Amino acid sequence: MSLTRREFGLAGSAGLLGAMVPGAAMSAVRGEKKAKWYETIKRIGQTNLNERDPELGEPAKWAEFWASAKAQAVVLSISGPIAFYPSKVEFFHHSRWLGGRDFTGECIDAARARGLRVIGRMSPDHQWYDEATAAAHPSWFRRLPDGKPVLFDPNVAITCQMSDYFSEQLPAMLREILDRYPLDGMFTNGWPTAQICYCDTCRKIGDPKSAAYKAALDKRTDETLALFRKMFLNKNAAGFFTNSFFGGFGGGDVPWRISRSSSFSACDAQSRPKLEDPVWDGSIDAKIAQSLMRDRPYALVTSGYGSVPGNDWRHISNTTAESLSRMAQTAASGGVVWHHMLGMTQSFSQDQRWQELVKPFFNWLAANDIHFQNKRPLGKVGVVISPGSMEQYKAPAGNERAIAVEGICKMLVENRTAYDFVHANDLGADRLAQYAVLILPNLALMSDAQALSLRQFAQRGGSLISTFETGLYDETGKPRPDFALADIFGIRKTGERQKWNPPAFTPQSMHYQALKGTSPLTDGFGNTTWIAGPLWRVPLAPVADAPATYMPLAPGGPPEMVFANGGPTNEPTVVARQVGRSRLVYFAGDHDASYERADMPDLGRQLANAVRWTLGDDAGLTVTGEGLMEVNAWETQAGFAVHLLNYNAPNALGGRLRKPIPLGAQSVTLTLPSKVKMQRVDLLEAGKSVAFAQDGRTVRFTLPSVGFYEIAALVV
Known part of the structure; x- marks a missing residue:
């Protein structure tokens, strides 16, 4: 079902007083430092060129649409497996439909004539593959264990980051492009990645899955990015050069490390990773980017075509509300809306339905631009994330690495709680000052310095919610004898993590939690004395006034045997205490992961109760x-x-x-x-x-x- 301009409710919005005052102008009025152009940009349009576009593509029509949509910049394919101009760089394959045209130059000229800035798209991960190239430069290509090249297409192969393709061929392409064309910015598509390669160069470094290889790859990535950035900024110091991230919680600490030197960031996730993922996946990606960039601009790419991994219709428009919602989530999360379609001919002649959604939405964003020029978020809840910890953590069987965070996000969205992600490498007092509550969703690996920052946050009056194995390992994954924040929460573990293990003859058996009295942590649990338990837990020593305690396994069948064999224990499943102004809650189980996995409302309610109690009157x-x-x-x-x-x-x-x-x-x-x-x-x-x-x-x-x-x- 398509959304029309009227259904989106755009009528009249452009007439609001002040809506047409651009953010940069308002900054000047208020005497603030003048922002760079890309620091206030909010709308980007991208059309990936395909090899055949020089035959039928119309640069003027393309540029006219994006100008009429009030885009502030367009992204144009300028390097990768195909050259769309008469390049003189050897082995930079010219489009077979180029016919001597400078199609790249025509597109740039058409965009600039309409006031659009132009961002160049590099694709370092792909190179044209034919007999001549393979014979002349076999080292350029990523290899499988049997030595065969990794092909993306019969004529396109994946490149090896350790090869001279990155140190010689790509710089030659970039040098020629920058000499020919006035670009305002550049980004690298599909790179950097944690490659697995068995080429001769990589075999000399070592096992591509080893720590030594990863260190060499990280060093190579940093050096290459620095080279590309220097080359670009030497030509245009007012622009930016950045790489793309893939979204989600993958990549370990690489996104954090690389983003330290980025003035602009692009998250190229484009759509929900899986059909079964919730719609707010776009918000999650944008908030991850925000945690990396903070007050620097970050964009989230949204695809306009019908694509979910494994179910790709990349030649046609997605006419559902999916892409529009993802763009809205980007804007609501403080990001730059970046819309992407494949093929100029395809998307501007053969299937133009996507334009019916993009143009009204971009126009609406433009009319109200000043309200998207953000100074700071106002949410009082910070969710601490550590992709590096997730990568190293030996999670319980069946637990995906980010499932605890996803369960927390689900609970916060359902309860309409505004939140941000806070990166675990960014726990300074100034960063945490805006938050009343920090949530630590199974932040299993924790350094002493991180523990100290969180302890000091609590000592300043901040509140903490922690789950499962948070702080039971140091930053290298080495187990600790007890929780890093045991003193803060008033807890002590008495054993290793445990999972409910139903007998083979009654697989429906589960364990439960016994409620202890009434408190803010048991709110909403009227007319019951026990509730669902999580799938995993860390056994704890008894504490006074625990809101809930562990109940042993209860048979799930046959019906005649569905009763509890034993009463409540004194082993806490939840511990809550207040020290001064700081309110502290620890969940001994994987309540967040179990809530995401099984959608058991009792667990979600417990988590929500903890958020409400720790926020108190400071909800914001x-x-x-x-x-x-x-x-x-x-x-x-x-x-x-x-x-x-x-x-x-x-x-x-x-x-x-x-x-x-x-x-x-x-x-x-x-x-x-x-x-x-x-x-x-x-x-x-x-x-x-x-x-x-x-x-x-x-x-x-x-x-x-x-x-x-x-x-x-x-x-x-």
Whole structure:
């Protein structure tokens, strides 16, 4: 089902007072440092050229669309397996349909004539493969254990990062391109990657799965990126050169290391990794990028074609609401919206349906640009992530590396709690100052320095929620005798992690938790004395006033035997305590992972109760009403903005999202970081203002309805 311009609710939004004031202009008015062009950019359009585009592609038509869509930059394929201009670099294969044209130059000229900046797309991972190239440069190509090249296509092979393709051929291409064309930025597609290669060069380094090989590959990556960046910035110091990340929690610490020197970041995830993933996967990717870049710009690439890995229709448009939702999630998470289609001829002549979604959305973003020029996020909850720890952690059987974080995200979205990711390598006091609560979802590997930063956060009055094996290993994966933060939480382990192990004759058996009295941690569990237990747990020594304790395995069948054989134990499954202003909750089980895996609401409620109790009166943002909705809040150039993403739609939890069902009234309470007087509250999708009440730093208002993606813009 397609969404029309009217259904998206764009009518009237462009007329809001102040909406047309660009962020850079407002910065100048307020006396702030003038931003670089890419620091305020919010809309990028990409069309990957294919080899046949020089035959029928129309650069003027392509550029005219992106200009009319109010894109601020376009991304153009300039290197990889195909040259779209008459290159003089040997073995840089010219398109067989080029016919002597400078198709690259025509595209750049058409874009610049319409005021569009141009970002070049390099593809270092692919090289044209034929007999002549293979014979002249066999070392360029990544090899399988049997010595055969790794082919992406009969005429395209995957390159080896350790070869002179990266140190000689790519610099020659880049040098020629930069001499010929005025590019505003560049990014590398599909690189860097953690390659596995058995070419002669790599065999001399060692086993491609060894630590020594990884160290050599990391060193090579850093050197190559530095070379490419220097070459580009020597030509255009006002631009940027960056690499792409693939999204998700993979890559270990490589994204963190590389992002230290990046002035702009591009996450090239494009779509949900699996059909069964929840729709808010785009928000997760954008928030990961935010944790890496903080106040530097980060983009999330969204594909406009029908693609989910394993089910790819890359030649045609995706007409569901999926790509539109992903672009909205990017904007709501503070990122740069970057839309991507394949083939100029395909996407501008053969199937143009994607344009019906992109153009209205980009126009709406442009009309309200000042409300997307963010200063800082206002969420009070930080979820600490450590992709490096996930890579090294020997997770229990059946546990995917990121499942604990995914369970926490699911719970926070369902409970409309605004949150950010905080990278475990970035736990300084200044970084953590904005948060009232930090969640540590099975942050198993933890250095002494990280433990100290978290302990100091609690000593300053911050609250912590921790799950399962958090802090039971040092940063190398070596087991600790006890939790790194045992003193903070008041806990002591009495054994190693355990899984429920039902007898073979009754596989439905499970274990449970016995509730102990009433408290904020048991809220919502009326009319029951026991609830579901997680699949894994760490045995703990007894503590006073534990909200819940472990119950032994209870048979699941036959029906006549479905009763508890033993009563509650004194082994805590949850420990909660308050020390000064700091509220501390530890879950002994993998509550977050079990919630993600099994969708047992008891576990989700326990986690949500912990968030509510630790936040107390410092929630920052609350949004009440019916429906599945993700919320974010930002301080902006114009004032403040509350973003509401409506996920109340078929296929939100798997598949491709259909048009969301409009939601009814939603009541919002926002606590401002400082006392400033609001002038009005504008609803950017609905195109109207609503009444509000302000009491000091607290602002309250009600949205009569929420369509697809609403933003309440609080203008100072």
